[in-house]
Every structure is written in C-alpha cells, then in structure tokens.
Amino acid sequence: MQSTLQRLRNLTDCGDMLVVCNEEHRFIVSDQAKSCGIQSVTTLLEPVGRNTAPAAAIAALAKQKSDPVLLVLPADHVIKNTQAFIESVNRATYWAEKGRLVTFGIQPLTPATGYGYIRRGENLSGDDEKQCFTVNAFVEKPDSRRASEYIDSGDYFWNSGMFAFKASRYLEELEKFESELLMSCKKAFEKSEVDSDLHFIRIEEQSFNNCKDISIDYAVMERTQDAVMIPADIGWSDVGSWQGYWDIADKDTQGNILVGDALAYNVRDSLLKSDDKLLVAMGLDNVVVVDTDDVTLVADKSKSENIKEVVNDLKQRQRTETEAHTEIHRPWGSFKGMEQTDYYQVKKLVLKPGAKISLQLHHKRSEHWVVVKGTAKVVRGDEILTLNKDQSTFIPVGTKHQMENIGDEPLEVIEVQTGTYFGEDDIVRFDDIYGRV
Numbered sequence: 001m002q003s004t005l006q007r008l009r010n011l012t013d014c015g016d017m018l019v020v021c022n023e024e025h026r027f028i029v030s031d032q033a034k035s036c037g038i039q040s041v042t043t044l045l046e047p048v049g050r051n052t053a054p055a056a057a058i059a060a061l062a063k064q065k066s067d068p069v070l071l072v073l074p075a076d077h078v079i080k081n082t083q084a085f086i087e088s089v090n091r092a093t094y095w096a097e098k099g100r101l102v103t104f105g106i107q108p109l110t111p112a113t114g115y116g117y118i119r120r121g122e123n124l125s126g127d128d129e130k131q132c133f134t135v136n137a138f139v140e141k142p143d144s145r146r147a148s149e150y151i152d153s154g155d156y157f158w159n160s161g162m163f164a165f166k167a168s169r170y171l172e173e174l175e176k177f178e179s180e181l182l183m184s185c186k187k188a189f190e191k192s193e194v195d196s197d198l199h200f201i202r203i204e205e206q207s208f209n210n211c212k213d214i215s216i217d218y219a220v221m222e223r224t225q226d227a228v229m230i231p232a233d234i235g236w237s238d239v240g241s242w243q244g245y246w247d248i249a250d251k252d253t254q255g256n257i258l259v260g261d262a263l264a265y266n267v268r269d270s271l272l273k274s275d276d277k278l279l280v281a282m283g284l285d286n287v288v289v290v291d292t293d294d295v296t297l298v299a300d301k302s303k304s305e306n307i308k309e310v311v312n313d314l315k316q317r318q319r320t321e322t323e324a325h326t327e328i329h330r331p332w333g334s335f336k337g338m339e340q341t342d343y344y345q346v347k348k349l350v351l352k353p354g355a356k357i358s359l360q361l362h363h364k365r366s367e368h369w370v371v372v373k374g375t376a377k378v379v380r381g382d383e384i385l386t387l388n389k390d391q392s393t394f395i396p397v398g399t400k401h402q403m404e405n406i407g408d409e410p411l412e413v414i415e416v417q418t419g420t421y422f423g424e425d426d427i428v429r430f431d432d433i434y435g436r437v
Helices: 001-010 021-034 052-061 083-099 144-154 167-177 179-190 205-209 216-221 242-248 301-315
Strands: 018-022 040-048 069-071 099-108 117-123 134-139 154-164 194-195 200-202 227-230 257-261 262-265 271-275 281-282 287-291 296-300 326-330 333-339 344-349 360-361 365-373 376-380 384-386 392-393 401-405 411-419 430-433
Touching: 001 021, 018 021, 018 052, 018 200, 021 040, 021 326, 040 052, 052 069, 052 167, 052 216, 069 083, 083 099, 083 154, 083 227, 083 296, 099 117, 099 167, 099 200, 099 216, 117 227, 134 216, 154 167, 154 216, 154 227, 167 179, 167 216, 179 205, 194 216, 205 287, 242 287, 257 262, 271 281, 281 287, 287 301, 296 301, 344 401, 376 392, 376 430, 384 392, 401 411
Parallel strands: 018 040, 040 200, 099 227, 257 271, 262 281, 271 287
Antiparallel strands: 069 154, 099 154, 117 134, 117 154, 134 227, 194 200, 287 296, 326 333, 333 344, 344 411, 360 401, 360 430, 365 392, 365 411, 376 384, 376 401
C-alpha cells in the first residue's frame, strides 16, 4: 500500500488520495500512510466488503462535484517500472477525459492461469503516446492450454484490475446497468458520518449492506460500449498468490526465499516464512510453508492459488481464524493476544508516543498492567500514577481507568485480564480523543 501511495507522488496532476477499505483497517491505513511520509489520506470506511463496483461508486460519489478522472488502483500490486506506469496513466487520462472507461492491459509474459484476460480490438490512435484499443472481450481465467493460445495470438493481455474514468461517466454507466446498486450507494453515502480530524468517512451500514457484491468488470466494463484498453508494460504483478510472491522476491542460490527465522536443508525453489519461531524444512521442492501466530500453511507452490477455496471452507466451518488476527490495530497502537482461557486472558499492548486509550471501565473483568518498555501515565479511579519499566498496577472490576504513553518511544505493556467475559463489548467509554462511542 505504501508503494501504491508513493507512486502517485510522481504524477504531475494528482489530486486527493482516497482509500476505500473496511472499517477494521482504518488505523492500519493511517499508520502506513504516515510511515511513507503522507500525513493524511481521506479514508472511506465500508461496513462490509461488497467488491470493487460499490467501492468505486462510493469514491465517485465523494468526488461527484469536482468530477475528476478517478484512477482506481488495488493496493496489493507490484509495479517495477514507475516511469512506464506514469506514461500509461497519462494516456489513460487523455482517453478518460474524452468519456471513455479505461482499463490497463498487461503484456503477458507467460500463459498464466491465475489472471483474467482482455482481448484487444481496434487501435483508436496511431500515435504511440496515445495508443489505445477498443475491448473485444473480457475473458475469465483460462486453463493452461487456452492461456497458451492467448499468448500465441498476440491479441490478449492480462487484466490488471486497474481503471481510469471520470467520476460522472462511471456513475452514468452504473445507473444504466446496476441502478439498484447505485441507489444503495447513494443512500449509504448521504447518511455517512464524517470525522474531519481523523479524515474518516464512515459509510452508513444498512444501505451499503443492500449493495450487490460485484466487481467493476462485471458491473460496468463488460457491458459498456465505451470500454477501452491501454497496453501497459510496467513490470506488473498482483501478487495474488504465494507463487506470485516467490516470482518477484529475491532468492538464494537454491531458489529459496527465507523470511524470518527459517532454515532450509536440501530444499529448492521454495518459500519459507516464519513470524516468531524457528521454522525448519528438509528435503522439499517447490513448497510454501508460512507460519503465523494463528495459522500454519503448507502447500505445493503451484497450488497456492487455491487458498481462496480453503478460506471459503474455513468460513463454512465457522473457524474464528477467518474473522480475526492475533494482532489488532487501534488508533492508539495495537494489541496482540498471547493466551486465553475461560477465566483469564493475556495481551501485549503497544501505545504510540503521545497516544492514550479511552477513559473506560469493565463490568466483567479486572486488569493487571505490567510496563515492560517505556513510561506510562495511568488513571486508576481517583489516582494518577506514573509507571516505568518493571512497574505495575491493578485495575479492579468497575474502576475507571486510562493509560497514556508520555514517553518518546513505543510503550509496551503486558495486560493480564481475569474475569468471566473478555469481549470487546465489555467497554464503557467516558472520554476518547479518537471519537469512539
């Protein structure tokens, strides 16, 4: 995401940056933007994911009055040739200003089966600086034989999932093909809540939930008469699988990628990734082993695109791993679950310098705080305490409390909760600088 935002700085006529994401990701977006030197990004918060067509509609509605060309970019793409990207965007802008809806086609390097394809039609301009083709067809992900035929023909390009169009033109076509979806988006946007201090626009939930789950391609691009394609030789990959990650990352002499505390013995052409403990692999070829706090994945590298099927199965099994990670981001920092039983829970809290949690209390649990790094100012009932490393305090059930990082480095605290219930809804907030209820 940082790379995506930074690339836009190279555009000479780039206006406001909008990020559309789930409400749970809002603080990650803010932190990542600041980490790459961008102090504020307007973030449109979806209450639930409804694919790219509603997301782009919300962005277009947010910019409807000024009616700019919207450059729609997924946040997970690798683009190695920034200058070629800028040139492609300039060409796309030229055609979008003329009322066309532009998609970016990637010159295929291999008969990949993990991408959709675009079949080009007529060349609308003989000028290389404005080269643009009509779209004859959007094609679903093919099998390997058909993908090879596409490559041999020279008329097919990978579908990048990047677009450029005027806000008004996209809304016009959406009105034509998916009027109910657009109506739901309009109602949701009209009822949205704006937090000007934190640059959040929270989209109203009930109306947005009524939106059809559909992509820009299906909703508009495959049905409009004004779709065009810009060929883009930009060193692109959508990193949509662990195979895709292996393709672009630096490898050792055995073709392996080792991330974290990982060791390989007689292993070739594999990816080994460990978040926090030693991972050892022996006598393996073409595998992916990824060990995280909550899940360990072991897969044939060539089958890693099937992860979506696994995730769908886990959701049907109602596995909690599909809903929450062990590390949760908050406006003040983050917390990470370390252990939980029916009667206690252990977390690690990390507060950014100057940040503080809300003044709050709990009805069903007490808390023990142990400072392991930094300096904390703690409100405990009527008391105000200063805690340094190796110092601790106890918060009884029903006691108002608050923690603030008054140091210049991240504050790290081990929190031990004891009680009968540990849900996040057992929080009564009395004061919060981040505007949470």
